[in-house]
Amino acid sequence: MPRLLCQRLAFPIPIATSPIPFPYFPTKSLNFPKNPTPYLAMANPSAAKAPITHVIFDMDGLLLDTEKFYTEVQEIILARYNKTFDWALKAKMMGKKAIEAARVFVEDTGLSDSLTAEDFLVEREAMLQKLFPTSELMPGASRLIRHLHAKAIPFCLATGSNKRHFELKTQSHHELFSLMHHVVNGDDPEVKQGKPSPEIFLAASKRFEGGPVDPNKCLVFEDAPSGVLAAKNAGMSVVMVPDPRLDSSFHDAADQVLGSLLDFNPSDWGLPPFDNPAS
Ligand SMILES: O=P(O)(O)OC[C@@H](O)CO
Numbered sequence: 001m002p003r004l005l006c007q008r009l010a011f012p013i014p015i016a017t018s019p020i021p022f023p024y025f026p027t028k029s030l031n032f033p034k035n036p037t038p039y040l041a042m043a044n045p046s047a048a049k050a051p052i053t054h055v056i057f058d059m060d061g062l063l064l065d066t067e068k069f070y071t072e073v074q075e076i077i078l079a080r081y082n083k084t085f086d087w088a089l090k091a092k093m094m095g096k097k098a099i100e101a102a103r104v105f106v107e108d109t110g111l112s113d114s115l116t117a118e119d120f121l122v123e124r125e126a127m128l129q130k131l132f133p134t135s136e137l138m139p140g141a142s143r144l145i146r147h148l149h150a151k152a153i154p155f156c157l158a159t160g161s162n163k164r165h166f167e168l169k170t171q172s173h174h175e176l177f178s179l180m181h182h183v184v185n186g187d188d189p190e191v192k193q194g195k196p197s198p199e200i201f202l203a204a205s206k207r208f209e210g211g212p213v214d215p216n217k218c219l220v221f222e223d224a225p226s227g228v229l230a231a232k233n234a235g236m237s238v239v240m241v242p243d244p245r246l247d248s249s250f251h252d253a254a255d256q257v258l259g260s261l262l263d264f265n266p267s268d269w270g271l272p273p274f275d276n277p278a279s
């Protein structure tokens with residue numbers, strides 16, 4: 001398996017050459033449904049990797065530095081119950097639709113007798129609405145989006161965030177996010193189940209010009225284990241840019257792992273190279 005030396009992480013990162021056997025179930029419990037409906041990949045897993053023609057971006061934690069807001073608010077709520085928030089719980093919640101993440105939160109913290117998932121969402125909403133408008137871009141996000149746009153590579157957004165939260169988070173980044181061909185939100189009618197279901201990425205692939213796009217030709221960028229699984233379950237390739245505090249065992253399913261979008265080399269995926277790689 002070729003090994004890509006990744007400058008930032010300073011250790012070789014394997015690029016998966018053989019597709020992950022499908023249906024793919026995580027090696028670690030990611031709060032998968034009790035009787036998991038096998039998410040059979042839509043693409044033939046043995047097919048050689050087609051060149052990438054379309055890109056699908058995740059948003060929270062990948063393009064915008066917003067996961068810290070969820071953590072901050074959840075720590076405040078847990079402190080009221082003398083409990084602490086940890087990255088094992090974070091790994092299970094991130095990337096999910098709000099109500100699905102809320103159910104994980106109240107169950108895993110043992111609060112379900114005193115706090116319903118719905119009440120948790122109400123409690124955190126006011127605090128999040130103050131924080132979201134201050135959302136900043138992750139390193140490399142603007143450069144990559146503008147590069148793909150300049151080279152006419154179709155790209156879109158598929159985020160577990162609902163439309164209201166999307167608007168709050170992007171309100172000072174309108175011009176950049178307006179470059180997206182389309183946006184699929186977590187509360188989209190076509191998205192019945194959140195990540196790791198492949199639904200949101202399959203819905204996103206359908207809405208490109210001439211869609212649905214062959215999943216084999218789609219490259220997803222994600223930060224969360226649930227998002228990486230969703231991409232693999234959709235038969236797509238996925239570059240993971242995880243928070244350094246996330247346990248590295250959650251990197252296994254990704255085709256490539258980077259320390260930052262600044263480390264992404266489009267040529268690795270048959271995409272046009274940056275005009276000025278050092279920028
Ligand atoms: O899918 P993304 O954009 O990461 O959104 C997830 C969000 O619900 C917070 O974890």
Ligand SMILES: [Mg+2]
Nearest residue numbers: 058060061223
């Ligand atoms: Mg994310």
